[in-house]
Amino acid sequence: MIGNETQDFTKLSDFASVSTGGKVLFATDDFFAVSENLIADSEPIFIADKYTEFGKWMDGWETRRKRIPGHDWCIIKLAINCVIRGLLVDTAFFTGNNAPKFSIQAALLTPEEEELIPERNAGSASSDRDLELVSRLHSEKWKEIVPITPLQPGYEETRRNYVKVASEKAWTHIRLNIYPDGGIARLRVYGEARPQVPPPDQLVDLVSLLNGGVCEGYSNAHYGHPKNLIKPFKGTGMADGWETARRKDRPEIIRSNPDGTLQFTGEEWAVFKLGFPGRIQKLSVDTAHFKGNYPYTVKIEGLNLECDWCPDAKYKWQNILKPSKLSANNEHWYERNSDIITHIRVTISPDGGISRIRALGYVSEI
Template sequence: MPEADGRPFSLPGGMADSPGDGEPAGPPGFTQLTDMASESVGGKILFATDDFFAPAENLIKRESPSFREDEYTEFGKWMDGWETRRRRTPGHDWCVIKLGIQGIIRGMDVDISYFTGDYAPRVSIQAANLGEDKEPEMPPRGVRMGAAATPAEFEAVAELSSNDWSYLVPVTELRPGKPASSHNYFPVNSQQRWTHIRLNIFPDGGVARLRVYGSGQKDWATIDPKEPFDLVALAHGGTCVGFSNAHFGHPNNMIGVGKATSMADGWETARRPDRPPVLENDEKGSLLLPGCEWAVFRLAHPGVITQIEIDTTYFKGNSPDSCKLDGCILTTQEEEDMIKQRWELPGHKWKPLLPVTKLSANESHSFDSLTLELQDVITHARLTIAPDGGVSRLRLKGFPSSICLLRPRERPMMRFSVKAGFRASL
């Protein structure tokens, strides 16, 4: 799984899916990362200068854009994207998006699919890192078609001073491709944490989707050191770095924002072809089944896991029979080696956090981690399910290592161990 783990990407030159380039290049590696602006992770449109033909909220829809050939609204042709009116006043159109996952941006996709004669000819993209106290209270947007921003909205958004935000993409011409697939990819070389995006279109027109790909980054100084914190959450910087099978859903879905909305919002494997014709139990009531499926996660921050939540909601006829969870500590180089070796990690490196445990269908399960006895800091966790099936959410709550080492000793025997030389690699 070479590209989805947050390390640097090998990007094709220029943008893909453009006419005249011969065979279209495949999507760059950063598209395997999370869309941090998507409404599915809490992305939100705060402001748009104009939403006459189609509202800016379409920009951050989870699903790909579609086209309805014969459908019209009272304002004109129905379009699945953000489309402003033909501008007849000075200036250009723009909108502001609050990222649902705030962190490091690796690349963007300005998708103008189906906007064949009315796409925005040029764009630029700016970004800011704002604290919650820096965001003004914006008037509710409501239903926006046929509308332009009100004076009150312009007054509120002016407090953001978005004209002065950093440019991640300078003014650049967009290039249309096939009507149903017109992606303009922009790699971003920045290690800064970002919370808000401003999309400028010059001077007007339509954009189907804006994808903002990257990984979450938590401000660890803001968390309560006395409360367990989800160390694997996608929004905080956790990510899947390897898996055995993801036929129906990627493991990163399990560590997504909020509760799952359907089976499609979880990790689901194919049925194992090596399952026996007739299933039997052992003397303890567990199914006798060969094989298993697994997913490995890099924690957002090294730490001690104290509470484990495994949720099979929506998986009513396809939940796993059982699961187990293990943890280990790896340097960056060791992780890279493991990815190349398909995670054939020696057994002695993995330490049990949860022993083999039966799971129920369509139910949230909570467990205390064995870490309460082991007291080891870990950097990676491996969820193993047997024999196959689906899990909607995985939460690994605990304490970041820097906080663990400073916490009052509530239990006299509490201690933490870190491999020699590891701390220098963080």
């Protein structure tokens, strides 16, 4: 199914993006614009009078007009083994030069198989030698998870092409085919991580999306979605974190309590399912890039729940980190020793933004 309406699967993590660890490994042609642009985290832009020595500058992947047999394609390594639930193929600003059709194939490759892919020279066409080397992967025979599908041009009302994927298998690499040539601005690959279970004596980030962590609910995401909090690398800016709107019920005048703390009303929250149940030993709350808009305090609670969290149900949350004052543009670490939990709830007061959270602990059986 393809359509222009936003789908539920976009609430999941994007495992092709640069910020989660995705990487372009091969492309048949990068003449006008390199395929690395496909997996950039930023929204595509258009600069009317910007040109390069090759032609019009475009914020996406654009190949030359095909004048030889075949069609163009590229291989993207996903951040982790994952089940792909859906895709967004964004043709923004490619109006007379968008790829007319596309398809997606997928594979589960070993490190040895990945080494067969020749070293990439971004910004040029692949040589006959490169094509010969990459042919050893037989990527044209990979599992087709999206058949040849028409693409709409990159006008605002038609640019976002959403596609649901039915396969339940986990994949490490995808092949994006365009028919026969043209441009795509961005590719988003939404899914669920399927990592190997770490040994019980290994300290791991239990909430990381690479370990299967998922955001299951939140109160407000006006400027940035809380799923950004569990990305594996440091945040690149405020847009790469979780930021709420300013609460309308905040006091007209901020007053202090006798102990020096400030009086605020209201709070915002986000709930995360851990990739593995476990005991949290260390917590990190990073306010990087949030300087005039960080929360006053943060609180973290845990829950042991064998099923998915439901916003309408009543749960007895256990305290892991009591309300703790935060500071601007700073990484805050806390030593903890929680019970075995499957979910955490991060509550900020009264509002604001944080960049990343880490929940380091040991995997345990429920």
